[in-house]
């Protein structure tokens with residue numbers, strides 16, 4: 149009983165990471181991208197990085213492992229789907245969260261997140277298997293839902309980078325096409341067991357439409373990719389040197405039509421809007 153006479157409501161109990169790993173009965177194998185979160189404070193913060201107005205009715209988690217994040221997501225979401233490729237961990241998740249499964253609040257999908265058909269979800273929160281960071285991100289981004297994802301630090305920083313910085317590149321332009329990308333927190337190696345080789349970063353992607361027009365997204369992405377393979381060269385030479393990547397059939401027509409100011413730049417100093425404008429021009433005169 150509290151001092152004002154009301155009943156004390158116990159805080160929702162969260163599962164201890166070490167106990168979950170013990171109950172899973174298998175050690176993480178770094179060769180299978182298995183670095184498990186063991187720092188409660190970090191795990192507790194991850195769901196709080198979802199935008200305040202995010203729809204939490206169906207949260208997707210890629211790579212459940214022992215289930216420490218799954219546990220926290222069940223505390224904030226109506227329903228969770230967790231994908232886990234490793235049979236031992238998928239079995240463990242089904243045992244550990246049998247009550248949530250019986251209550252229709254948790255679905256465990258066993259298999260490769262790159263191969264499985266992912267369900268409709270309202271938000272995705274995951275400590276990702278780092279080996280598939282890029283591929284899985286570009287499966288999730290076009291869905292247009294809020295994402296809170298743990299990456300290797302360098303990858304997260306490249307995703308969030310602005311033009312004119314050394315981290316800025318194709319990954320920044322492609323990811324920021326779909327939303328605002330922010331690094332929420334850098335996570336030390338000690339927060340995981342086994343410890344990864346490098347630090348990690350928790351990244352939030354808040355979906356929004358880009359503030360520029362591109363009629364052909366596939367061409368836009370190929371064009372950006374092509375120009376970043378030549379990041380030390382001017383845009384003029386980048387366009388000339390990469391038709392095999394951009395798909396341009398007449399790169400010279402693009403060089404003739406583009407502004408001299410743009411042609412003198414380098415890819416690292418081109419904003420996403422500048423890339424989009426040039427890509428629109430290139431698609432109209434050079435494809």
Ligand SMILES: C[S@@+](CC[C@H](N)C(=O)[O-])C[C@H]1O[C@@H](n2cnc3c(N)ncnc32)[C@H](O)[C@@H]1O
Pocket residue numbers: 180181182183184185210211212213214215216217218231232233234237259260261262275276277278280
């Ligand atoms: C970095 S661990 C994260 C585990 C847990 N969520 C945590 O934070 O402690 C990544 C998990 O993804 C699983 N995994 C690796 N590759 C996968 C894939 N292609 N599809 C689905 N799960 C995968 C691993 O077995 C591992 O359990």
